[in-house]
Amino acid sequence: MNYPINKPFLPNFAAYQAQLESIYQRNWLTNNGPCVQALEQQLTDYLGVEYLLLVSNGTVALQLAYAALGIQGAVLTTPFSFAATASTLCWEKLTPQFIDIDASTYNLDVSLITAEQAAKASAILGVHVFGNPCDVIAIDEFAEQNQLKVIYDAAHAFASPVGDKSALCFGDAATLSLHATKLFHSVEGGAIIFKDKATYLKAKQMVNFGFDAEQFPEYVGINAKMSEVHAAMGLCVLNEFEQVLTHRQTLVQEYQRLLSGVVQLQQWHADGLNNGAYMPVVLPSEMELQRVSATLLERGIQTRRYFYPSLSQVPAYGQCGVTPVANDISKRILCLPLYTDLTLDGVREICDALTTILAEGNR
Numbered sequence: 058m059n060y061p062i063n064k065p066f067l068p069n070f071a072a073y074q075a076q077l078e079s080i081y082q083r084n085w086l087t088n089n090g091p092c093v094q095a096l097e098q099q100l101t102d103y104l105g106v107e108y109l110l111l112v113s114n115g116t117v118a119l120q121l122a123y124a125a126l127g128i129q130g131a132v133l134t135t136p137f138s139f140a141a142t143a144s145t146l147c148w149e150k151l152t153p154q155f156i157d158i159d160a161s162t163y164n165l166d167v168s169l170i171t172a173e174q175a176a177k178a179s180a181i182l183g184v185h186v187f188g189n190p191c192d193v194i195a196i197d198e199f200a201e202q203n204q205l206k207v208i209y210d211a212a213h214a215f216a217s218p219v220g221d222k223s224a225l226c227f228g229d230a231a232t233l234s235l236h237a238t239k240l241f242h243s244v245e246g247g248a249i250i251f252k253d254k255a256t257y258l259k260a261k262q263m264v265n266f267g268f269d270a271e272q273f274p275e276y277v278g279i280n281a282k283m284s285e286v287h288a289a290m291g292l293c294v295l296n297e298f299e300q301v302l303t304h305r306q307t308l309v310q311e312y313q314r315l316l317s318g319v320v321q322l323q324q325w326h327a328d329g330l331n332n333g334a335y336m337p338v339v340l341p342s343e344m345e346l347q348r349v350s351a352t353l354l355e356r357g358i359q360t361r362r363y364f365y366p367s368l369s370q371v372p373a374y375g376q377c378g379v380t381p382v383a384n385d386i387s388k389r390i391l392c393l394p395l396y397t398d399l400t401l402d403g404v405r406e407i408c409d410a411l412t413t414i415l416a417e418g419n420r
């Protein structure tokens with residue numbers, strides 16, 4: 058068996074080659090070129106969002122969102138995420154205040170935020186973990202009552218609905234990562250979806266050194282521009298995305314069918330639909346996780362501890378906040394192989410192996 062944890066999706070090569078030929082003919086390689094403009098338009102339509110800005114990666118997308126919204130001081134966030142959620146705050150000289158997660162959805166539990174914590178903070182930074190939308194209604198309500206801005210690290214939440222809307226429609230800003238390993242990608246890339254037009258226009262200048270139409274640096278900016286060759290890849294992947302999404306959703310449904318009652322599975326938002334981005338399972342203990350992942354690897358099945366450690370346990374991120382649930386889940390969670398090339402038979406083989414290994418441990 059040979060099942061990697063992930064494998065980037067590559068679109069039809071001839072289609073990408075045709076895009077590259079057009080780029081050669083135009084000799085317009087970056088600075089808001091035709092491919093970037095086309096991808097922005099197509100993503101805006103596909104996702105049903107309003108103000109979408111493409112950038113060079115999902116990390117700088119978060120940093121730009123904080124800067125454009127003028128976030129300062131403490132930010133209430135989840136410890137159960139990828140490093141970039143907390144590191145971008147620290148990089149922007151903001152203070153992550155970690156709030157614990159819900160034990161079944163793995164998302165930030167807004168009911169745990171104290172009045173004192175809310176009073177000291179300027180924003181909530183939620184993460185739609187593994188694509189599962191946060192309780193966006195409760196977070197909105199709490200933010201409004203406490204005059205907090207809301208930002209979502211929506212790196213996993215491409216094509217993840219809440220009711221009849223995209224999860225990306227929630228928050229003052231939501232950010233995407235379009236990294237090669239993500240559900241939808243442009244090799245490297247990212248996007249920010251803003252609620253408000255003025256903030257979007259400000260961020261659009263910030264992406265290009267803060268320049269206005271006369272090349273005057275109106276804001277402190279950065280270089281976060283997406284290039285034409287990256288946008289061209291995005292256009293080609295988007296062209297095939299419906300098949301990718303449907304197939305991955307089928308794979309996840311099969312995983313869930315075979316593993317329900319065997320391991321703990323993530324509880325999804327009641328008004329959502331699993332977008333097939335990740336396949337996390339929670340094991341009874343960290344020791345069992347280590348045994349299971351090592352034995353799976355011997356059989357050619359790669360897994361990944363995702364997310365470990367809990368970000369509230371990382372000295373470099375300040376360790377502000379008591380988060381027993383996140384600390385516990387992060388020690389026991391494992392992601393199983395999930396990629397577009399994987400087949401239903403592959404999922405069955407992986408589930409067989411996992412079920413057998415777990416039963417051996419119980420003897």
Ligand SMILES: *Cc1c(COP(=O)(O)O)cnc(C)c1O
Nearest residue numbers: 114115116139141212234235236
């Ligand atoms: C991938 C990821 C990022 C970072 O995105 P890049 O495009 O790799 O910079 C941020 N947050 C989360 C939750 C991610 O999974």
